[in-house]
Amino acid sequence: MTAHYEVRGPVAVITLDNPPVNGMGIVTRKAIADGVSKAEADAAVKALVITGAGKAFSGGADIKEFGSPRALAEPNLLSLILMVENCSKPVVAALHTVCMGGGLELALGCHYRVAQKGTKIALPEVKLGLLPGAGGTQRLPRALGVEPSLNMIVSGEAVLAEMLAMVPGQKLFDQLVDADVLGAAVAFAEGIADKRPLPKVRDLKALHDSPDAYFQFARNMVGAQAKNFPAPLRCLEAVAGAVTLKFEDGIRAERAGFAELMMTPESKALRHAFFAERAAGKIADVPEDTPQRNIAQVAVIGAGTMGGGIAMNFLNAGIPVTILEMKAEALERGVATIRKNYEAQVKKGKLKEDKYAARMALLSTTLDYADISNADLVIEAVFEEMGVKQAVFTRLDEVMKPGAILASNTSTLDLDRIAAFTQRPQDVVGLHFFSPANVMKLLEVVRGKATAKDVLATAMALGKKIKKTAVVSGVCDGFIGNRMIEQYFRQAGFLLDEGCSPEQVDKAIEAFGFPMGPFRMGDLAGGDISWAIRKRRAVERPELRYSKSADLLCELGRFGQKTGAGWYDYVAGKRDAIPSPVVTELLAKHRATLGYEARKISDDEIVHRLVYALVNEAAKLLEEGIAQRASDVDMVYLTGYGFPLWRGGPMCYADTVGLFNVVQAMKRFARNPHDDAAMWEPAPLLVRLVAEGKSFS
Numbered sequence: 001m002t003a004h005y006e007v008r009g010p011v012a013v014i015t016l017d018n019p020p021v022n023g024m025g026i027v028t029r030k031a032i033a034d035g036v037s038k039a040e041a042d043a044a045v046k047a048l049v050i051t052g053a054g055k056a057f058s059g060g061a062d063i064k065e066f067g068s069p070r071a072l073a074e075p076n077l078l079s080l081i082l083m084v085e086n087c088s089k090p091v092v093a094a095l096h097t098v099c100m101g102g103g104l105e106l107a108l109g110c111h112y113r114v115a116q117k118g119t120k121i122a123l124p125e126v127k128l129g130l131l132p133g134a135g136g137t138q139r140l141p142r143a144l145g146v147e148p149s150l151n152m153i154v155s156g157e158a159v160l161a162e163m164l165a166m167v168p169g170q171k172l173f174d175q176l177v178d179a180d181v182l183g184a185a186v187a188f189a190e191g192i193a194d195k196r197p198l199p200k201v202r203d204l205k206a207l208h209d210s211p212d213a214y215f216q217f218a219r220n221m222v223g224a225q226a227k228n229f230p231a232p233l234r235c236l237e238a239v240a241g242a243v244t245l246k247f248e249d250g251i252r253a254e255r256a257g258f259a260e261l262m263m264t265p266e267s268k269a270l271r272h273a274f275f276a277e278r279a280a281g282k283i284a285d286v287p288e289d290t291p292q293r294n295i296a297q298v299a300v301i302g303a304g305t306m307g308g309g310i311a312m313n314f315l316n317a318g319i320p321v322t323i324l325e326m327k328a329e330a331l332e333r334g335v336a337t338i339r340k341n342y343e344a345q346v347k348k349g350k351l352k353e354d355k356y357a358a359r360m361a362l363l364s365t366t367l368d369y370a371d372i373s374n375a376d377l378v379i380e381a382v383f384e385e386m387g388v389k390q391a392v393f394t395r396l397d398e399v400m401k402p403g404a405i406l407a408s409n410t411s412t413l414d415l416d417r418i419a420a421f422t423q424r425p426q427d428v429v430g431l432h433f434f435s436p437a438n439v440m441k442l443l444e445v446v447r448g449k450a451t452a453k454d455v456l457a458t459a460m461a462l463g464k465k466i467k468k469t470a471v472v473s474g475v476c477d478g479f480i481g482n483r484m485i486e487q488y489f490r491q492a493g494f495l496l497d498e499g500c501s502p503e504q505v506d507k508a509i510e511a512f513g514f515p516m517g518p519f520r521m522g523d524l525a526g527g528d529i530s531w532a533i534r535k536r537r538a539v540e541r542p543e544l545r546y547s548k549s550a551d552l553l554c555e556l557g558r559f560g561q562k563t564g565a566g567w568y569d570y571v572a573g574k575r576d577a578i579p580s581p582v583v584t585e586l587l588a589k590h591r592a593t594l595g596y597e598a599r600k601i602s603d604d605e606i607v608h609r610l611v612y613a614l615v616n617e618a619a620k621l622l623e624e625g626i627a628q629r630a631s632d633v634d635m636v637y638l639t640g641y642g643f644p645l646w647r648g649g650p651m652c653y654a655d656t657v658g659l660f661n662v663v664q665a666m667k668r669f670a671r672n673p674h675d676d677a678a679m680w681e682p683a684p685l686l687v688r689l690v691a692e693g694k695s696f697s
């Protein structure tokens with residue numbers, strides 16, 4: 001059973017009990033309906049209370065059911081709510097902790113609502129590219145008023161019950177209590193048991209002084225913000241229907257909007273990302289109940305670009321951090337940067353002065369390893385050189401207390417070699433942050449050969465605590481994200497050789513949805529860094545072909561924004577990328593040297609070559625076991641590389657296109673004599689999936 005029934009005097013209490021958040025799948029819905037029927041049939045029962053056990057009233061519909069026949073099975077959410085609303089005895093909802101989505105829609109079908117302070121109230125469906133489809137868009141505006149409801153439904157954000165209770169004229173809550181909401185609701189139910197007629201939210205009017213002007217204004221605002229997502233505007237139209245249509249017609253329109261949105265690729269992508277985020281936290285051979293190590297004190301080695309940002313994550317989470325450097329000046333510079341970052345947040349009103357002070361109070365610095373020996377976790381972010389890493393890890397092995405986790409933020413070096421510098425490789429893990437480390441959501445947790453399971457479990461939990469999306473990667477050059485992006489950049493280079501300009505490539509992939517194309521991104525990151533990587537590659541993997549154009553550019557000293565010129569020209573103090581005649585000439589000359597005739601290349605070809613280069617490399621990562629699952633790759637790209645969210649990540653996109661079509665395109669690219677046929681050899685996993693008619697998901 002996923003809901004209990006009990007009778008307290010004249011009041012029947014139905015308690016949803018489907019942990020963790022009392023999701024309303026079919027079994028729970030049936031149990032609620034059974035409870036209502038039982039109460040109807042029992043002459044001794046005068047009123048009903050519906051509440052939730054544990055940590056929620058209800059988090060809403062069971063989204064695993066979405067799009068499956070189970071969601072429609074009777075009683076579905078709509079018919080259950082109708083049954084509650086039509087109950088001949090008063091039904092009181094007792095709301096606490098979390099009341100969202102279908103949970104709020106059910107509450108709106110009840111005749112009365114008693115809420116405990118602190119309850120988070122939301123209709124978050126828009127975040128999955130949907131609209132509230134069980135009457136939420138019709139009943140909430142009637143109970144709460146049009147404007148606050150529209151804000152909630154279009155943003156999907158949660159609002160505390162006590163805030164909503166202050167909305168003038170609201171009929172959402174009949175009573176607000178500090179504690180024991182169930183006791184209060186039962187007492188309330190006894191008090192109104194004989195009152196008739198039963199109040200129904202559907203009978204209220206959703207009123208607005210000047211609805212036409214208001215909705216037109218809102219349409220402009222929402223339309224501008226929602227850009228690639230259709231759901232927010234559909235939510236808005238549904239709410240407008242609450243004002244202009246009869247209740248039944250409004251419900252019908254809401255239903256139609258829901259069904260339509262359910263089929264959009266945007267909603268599919270958002271739902272995919274929702275599940276992908278949850279799946280990423282799980283590691284197949286590390287059970288969820290694996291004990292974790294306690295992390296109360298963190299040390300960071302190196303106060304450079306990454307070290308400072310990494311430290312901020314822990315300060316923000318209330319965990320004390322000590323930063324260690326070689327020289328006092330480096331420490332001062334590092335701390336000054338942290339201060340500058342926080343002060344910018346204070347200026348923007350995003351951080352309160354007292355919080356800023358509290359965070360800085362958690363920060364200490366040192367030049368002496370003895371001062372960090374008691375840390376539970378130490379993260380190394382020193383120069384990217386094996387010799388330097390060796391010196392640091394040898395020292396850490398000497399001083400750190402037993403059981404401390406020793407992490408490296410290396411982006412390219414072999415973590416297993418780093419671990420071997422210590423006598424405790426089981427305690428060594430990679431924590432690969434992305435720059436700027438205090439902003440970027442992605443954290444690659446790099447699992448070495450010897451990394452202990454409890455270290456992994458701790459790292460994943462810690463990732464959550466500092467609000468990152470943690471994704472596990474095995475050890476390889478570049479891990480998941482950077483190993484894939486290298487193929488993307490190689491393709492970008494070949495496109496230049498064949499006739500594209502940097503701005504054509506950038507514009508095409510930006511129109512696809514990336515915030516920045518490869519050349520603008522290269523100029524931001526600095527061309528010297530990738531130049532160094534290519535030089536290393538030339539030694540390690542001489543068979544790997546690159547376009548020479550990037551090297552030619554670097555030979556001119558054009559490293560990007562930091563030198564005022566790269567793939568584009570820059571005006572001092574500005575970041576606008578201005579197409580450069582120097583680059584146009586460089587590319588033309590280079591093509592002439594290659595003996596290539598510049599060819600007109602379509603935007604479609606550009607996008608597909610760049611994205612399928614990612615997909616093919618990712619399929620190899622999956623096969624090698626570096627990435628655990630295709631959806632992990634999607635999370636890496638959504639949170640670390642700006643892959644457009646409404647496309648769900650490269651693997652989800654490939655599934656949408658169809659893997660057969662993806663492989664066909666790869667074969668076509670391989671026939672292009674100026675491209676690198678070897679890189680378009682479809683990964684065996686792709687070939688197998690196509691043969692079996694399967695997709696990554």
Ligand code: NAI
Pocket residue numbers: 301302303304305306307324325326330380381382383384385388391392409410411412432433434435
């Ligand atoms: P950085 O050059 O800005 O900072 C390195 C800092 O380490 C310097 O302040 C230096 O004084 C200090 N340092 C060097 N040797 C030391 C030692 N033996 N003991 C104590 N401190 C020492 O470098 P950045 O960019 O912060 O990179 C650090 C690490 O993070 C590298 O492994 C890099 O590959 C990795 N990484 C860098 C990213 C980036 O975008 N910059 C992204 C992800 C990882």
